Amino acid sequence: MELYPPKPPRDRRHLISVADLDRDDVERILQTAEGFESVMHRDLKKVPTLRGRTVMTVFFEPSTRTSSSFELAAKRLSADVVSLKASGSSVDKGESLRDTVQTLSAYDPDVIVIRHSSVGAAARVTEATDAHVVNAGDGCHQHPTQCLLDLYTMRAERGSLDSLHVAIVGDVAHSRVARSNIQGLRLMGAKVTLVGPPTLIPRDAASLGVEVRHDIGAIAAADVVYVLRMQKERMAAGAAYVPSLREYTALWGVTSARVRPGQLVMHPGPMNRGIEIAADVADGPNSRVADQVRAGLVVRMAVLYDLLAGPRPGAKAALRPVAVAAEEVA
Amino acid sequence: MAQRLFQAEAEPANLIIAGGRLVDPAAGFHGEAADLRIADGLIAEIGHDLRHPDAERLDATGLTVTPGLVDPHVHLRTPGDEHEEDIASGTRAAAAGGFVAILAMPNTTPVVDSAAVLAGLVETARAEAVVATGFMCAITRGLDGRNLTEMGELSAAGAAAFSDDGRPVADAGMLRRALQYSSITGLRLALHEEDTALSAGGQMHEGAVSAELGLRGWPAVAESTMIGRDLGIARYEGAGLHICHVSVAESVAEIRRARELGTDVSAEVTPHHLCLTDAAVRGLDPAAAKMNPPLGSDADRAALIDALADGTIDCVATDHAPHADHEKDAPFEEAPFGVIGLETAFAAVYTHLVEPGMLPLQTVIERMSSGPALAFGLPAPGLAAGRTADIAVWDLGASRVIEPPYASRSRNCAFTGRTLRGICRLTISGGRVAHRLIEAVA
Numbered sequence: 021m022e023l024y025p026p027k028p029p030r031d032r033r034h035l036i037s038v039a040d041l042d043r044d045d046v047e048r049i050l051q052t053a054e055g056f057e058s059v060m061h062r063d064l065k066k067v068p069t070l071r072g073r074t075v076m077t078v079f080f081e082p083s084t085r086t087s088s089s090f091e092l093a094a095k096r097l098s099a100d101v102v103s104l105k106a107s108g109s110s111v112d113k114g115e116s117l118r119d120t121v122q123t124l125s126a127y128d129p130d131v132i133v134i135r136h137s138s139v140g141a142a143a144r145v146t147e148a149t150d151a152h153v154v155n156a157g158d159g160c161h162q163h164p165t166q167c168l169l170d171l172y173t174m175r176a177e178r179g180s181l182d183s184l185h186v187a188i189v190g191d192v193a194h195s196r197v198a199r200s201n202i203q204g205l206r207l208m209g210a211k212v213t214l215v216g217p218p219t220l221i222p223r224d225a226a227s228l229g230v231e232v233r234h235d236i237g238a239i240a241a242a243d244v245v246y247v248l249r250m251q252k253e254r255m256a257a258g259a260a261y262v263p264s265l266r267e268y269t270a271l272w273g274v275t276s277a278r279v280r281p282g283q284l285v286m287h288p289g290p291m292n293r294g295i296e297i298a299a300d301v302a303d304g305p306n307s308r309v310a311d312q313v314r315a316g317l318v319v320r321m322a323v324l325y326d327l328l329a330g331p332r333p334g335a336k337a338a339l340r341p342v343a344v345a346a347e348e349v350a
Numbered sequence: 351m352a353q354r355l356f357q358a359e360a361e362p363a364n365l366i367i368a369g370g371r372l373v374d375p376a377a378g379f380h381g382e383a384a385d386l387r388i389a390d391g392l393i394a395e396i397g398h399d400l401r402h403p404d405a406e407r408l409d410a411t412g413l414t415v416t417p418g419l420v421d422p423h424v425h426l427r428t429p430g431d432e433h434e435e436d437i438a439s440g441t442r443a444a445a446a447g448g449f450v451a452i453l454a455m456p457n458t459t460p461v462v463d464s465a466a467v468l469a470g471l472v473e474t475a476r477a478e479a480v481v482a483t484g485f486m487c488a489i490t491r492g493l494d495g496r497n498l499t500e501m502g503e504l505s506a507a508g509a510a511a512f513s514d515d516g517r518p519v520a521d522a523g524m525l526r527r528a529l530q531y532s533s534i535t536g537l538r539l540a541l542h543e544e545d546t547a548l549s550a551g552g553q554m555h556e557g558a559v560s561a562e563l564g565l566r567g568w569p570a571v572a573e574s575t576m577i578g579r580d581l582g583i584a585r586y587e588g589a590g591l592h593i594c595h596v597s598v599a600e601s602v603a604e605i606r607r608a609r610e611l612g613t614d615v616s617a618e619v620t621p622h623h624l625c626l627t628d629a630a631v632r633g634l635d636p637a638a639a640k641m642n643p644p645l646g647s648d649a650d651r652a653a654l655i656d657a658l659a660d661g662t663i664d665c666v667a668t669d670h671a672p673h674a675d676h677e678k679d680a681p682f683e684e685a686p687f688g689v690i691g692l693e694t695a696f697a698a699v700y701t702h703l704v705e706p707g708m709l710p711l712q713t714v715i716e717r718m719s720s721g722p723a724l725a726f727g728l729p730a731p732g733l734a735a736g737r738t739a740d741i742a743v744w745d746l747g748a749s750r751v752i753e754p755p756y757a758s759r760s761r762n763c764a765f766t767g768r769t770l771r772g773i774c775r776l777t778i779s780g781g782r783v784a785h786r787l788i789e790a791v792a
Contacts, residue, residue, distance in 0.1 A: 139563060
């Protein structure tokens, strides 16, 4: 018996976890992102929606695509952008997360986008600032905008996520992308199968509402094969989650022989070609990796828009087509 | 025998606790209303309409009078981290929670592994401790797990028991030597059971919640396999053992089996493991939910409650572990382990286990008072004429929201923000009033 409600209440001022969103929120954000596609195809790729607003991106961990796409998304919306990397800042001098955030908050940002190596870091940041906080990855916990861009990519291909079957392959245990996608896919009615070595699937993963399989043959039944990055440190002496990269690739590598026509193959990047994904699959007709990167831009624009300029939280899909907002600048 | 509990000099109590309901199963009290007169710090008589010209009369109508509580597992952070707790603040917190005796753990800076460090603590306790305080000394020097402390000298200097708490005695051969050698002192070893090869990097109990949160799981077998190993060694040596902060069902099974085999084992469980589960980690607040061992599953909690009910586990201990705000105000994985518990221990257990009818009050009193006292060879508090007054008086009808300020110097409490029933109105330790929220009457 638990006397206390286990889940903290959802807080839509921020985007910390996919659990902050309901189905209507996801639909609204994906539709808003679709509206921004038209902006991408124009000569002047910019709308004035967030003019005068300030977005700070604070990355305590290395990142290429997430940091650049947040930065570009904010700029396409005409926001002022400040980007802070942990190296070269006071963080190297031992400043605490709270002190760093309080210092940045003195500039009165509207949004702080944060990536950090520790679970719960983004949630802690909400206690130290008045800004909206967007989690761009906290340890092995959550990466909600990656989930949204993946949902966007799948929906663009298949029209609906309802009853879609997605196999997530690889190092689920250490993957925030997997955790966010499991929640997001289940929220939208999709079926999820986890496939990977027993050492890299959490012991109680089935309690997340997914099927767990250890044989790569299980991907055959899926509409989408979602490949996770296999980090070399998992093979370090002493860690030994798998005996060698060679054996990992032999048993769980996603190769053209294991992918059937019509299946979509996705990967959050950066890819280890020849390890978790064969090069011909990564570049082949099934791959949607480049679409994911493009989706990252419009989805992050939509997330910023939704927090700062969007309809009231909990509302149905956006009433005001973003195309109108785009025309205002013309 | 050397003195093993120390407290500051104070005026012995002369008072009458009038009209309270007495609960002390060992003395045959199960809630009968009576007056209890204390003269010069001793229980002089128990009866009705007691009067005495020298005694202040306290109206305890509607209150519950019990033997004072004993906590065998407290971190007083002294010497070295007095900004987190010291003997004065820690014993005030104990008194506020109804504790009349506490045992402090030796994992301080420096470690309590020499008679010189112990002597300094004894001297401070004689000046500052408002409740009787004993000091456990390390099993191995500097908690290094390799070199025995001078247990003979430490015992003569007043050590209460031996423990490397905070760390396991990882080397089985070392533990065997410690069990053999410590037998010359008659003092018990209290073991922190953790196979660090299994728990390495663990942030919380391994289970459904760790799978959801992406925090590194700490498997139940990291505790239970070490308990099985060490109880086997103790049985072989014919030695006694105390198992600290039991947290999972698998460990309960090991202890139950050892008892069946006749092993001399005592074991403790904390209020937070009895009242909360790993679901509390979802809040990702390390000040409230990060401790070693971690909060377990619903099934673990149920097994711990059963074990406390049937005596497999004979002690409740707080593992009161103060940490500075700036250390706990960090992302979950970067914060240190531990929560404070002295001020909330009884109220938490009363609210979560007694009120819902899962455990009788009498059992809770035994496990929080005589149980730990007997495990460590200390005098058990009791409500009987002629005994030293070690008494707590409770308002079991009153509740409060748990929030700072605390008597403790730290604020990392698992129950912060929660409402608990059961407020301590009076604590008398060693015949001295240590805590009082009760008016005198004519």
